[in-house]
Amino acid sequence: MRDTTRGTVRTEPDASPASDDPDAPAVSCRDVVREYTRGDGSLLGRSDGRSVRALDGVSLDVHPGEFVGVAGTSGSGKSTLLHLLAALDTPDAGTVRVAGRDVATLSRRERTRLRLDRVGVVFQRFHLLPALSAAANVALPLIERGVAKRRRQERASQLLETVGLADRETHRPGALSGGEQQRVAVARALATDPGLVVADEPTGELDSDTGARVIELFADLADDRGVVVASHDDQVLSGADRVVRLRDGARVA
Numbered sequence: 228m229r230d231t232t233r234g235t236v237r238t239e240p241d242a243s244p245a246s247d248d249p250d251a252p253a254v255s256c257r258d259v260v261r262e263y264t265r266g267d268g269s270l271l272g273r274s275d276g277r278s279v280r281a282l283d284g285v286s287l288d289v290h291p292g293e294f295v296g297v298a299g300t301s302g303s304g305k306s307t308l309l310h311l312l313a314a315l316d317t318p319d320a321g322t323v324r325v326a327g328r329d330v331a332t333l334s335r336r337e338r339t340r341l342r343l344d345r346v347g348v349v350f351q352r353f354h355l356l357p358a359l360s361a362a363a364n365v366a367l368p369l370i371e372r373g374v375a376k377r378r379r380q381e382r383a384s385q386l387l388e389t390v391g392l393a394d395r396e397t398h399r400p401g402a403l404s405g406g407e408q409q410r411v412a413v414a415r416a417l418a419t420d421p422g423l424v425v426a427d428e429p430t431g432e433l434d435s436d437t438g439a440r441v442i443e444l445f446a447d448l449a450d451d452r453g454v455v456v457a458s459h460d461d462q463v464l465s466g467a468d469r470v471v472r473l474r475d476g477a478r479v480a
């Protein structure tokens with residue numbers, strides 16, 4: 228399964244060039260702070276009695292080839308950190324650089340583009356579109372990127388084969404098991420060949436054998452890209468090259 232997903236979908240000038248340094252991290256965050264207003268989820272940007280400091284000065288680099296686990300009890304800040312690493316959100320203080328670019332300096336549109344080009348995201352509940360086949364779900368990010376239909380189909384087939392679902396291309400998510408749906412979600416996250424894959428509790432809905440296979444898949448993906456997986460599950464974390472531990476929004480390991 229190694230080395231089958233890199234390389235071939237760039238079809239237009241890249242709006243978000245990576246750092247020239249081959250040793251540059253896929254993602255880097257420094258002294259990152261993120262606060263929420265309790266109840267409405269909006270950004271507060273100051274610390275008073277009603278705010279929650281979900282992250283409090285977290286630093287982390289993830290290099291291509293690394294599989295990093297993020298551990299911590301419920302509410303410790305794992306999802307908040309992953310949203311920042313995936314450029315889905317911006318910090319209130321500190322910096323997050325994805326492929327060398329400081330996400331806070333980008334417009335919303337540039338940030339979306341950076342994410343599309345550089346980051347694959349996998350969620351606990353798969354987030355597949357129920358009316359579309361597995362192959363069409365995998366190809367979705369390529370539509371946003373303007374890739375031609377035939378090329379999208381080839382890429383989706385190649386990726387479904389990579390995740391062991393070559394015979395499920397035409398199935399809709401409802402006709403797939405949880406583990407198969409999660410592998411479709413992984414294939415979709417790889418569609419644009421991102422240098423970083425971020426997954427939040429990707430095995431949370433799966434039985435332990437299926438979860439173990441999905442984690443092996445993430446370990447394979449980390450051959451040549453950065454992979455960050457948040458989980459409560461020790462079995463998941465034992466598959467990682469190293470584990471970052473959060474407690475009350477701070478990094479304790």
Ligand SMILES: Nc1ncnc2c1ncn2[C@@H]1O[C@H](COP(=O)(O)OP(=O)(O)OP(=O)(O)O)[C@@H](O)[C@H]1O
Nearest residue numbers: 263264265266268281300301302303304305306307
């Ligand atoms: N949208 C929001 N609005 C207000 N508070 C939030 C919001 N999202 C997260 N929080 C708070 O920020 C803190 C960190 O939450 P986060 O979801 O990052 O933790 P987590 O470690 O991922 O938890 P879990 O393992 O339960 O998913 C918690 O105290 C949580 O209540």
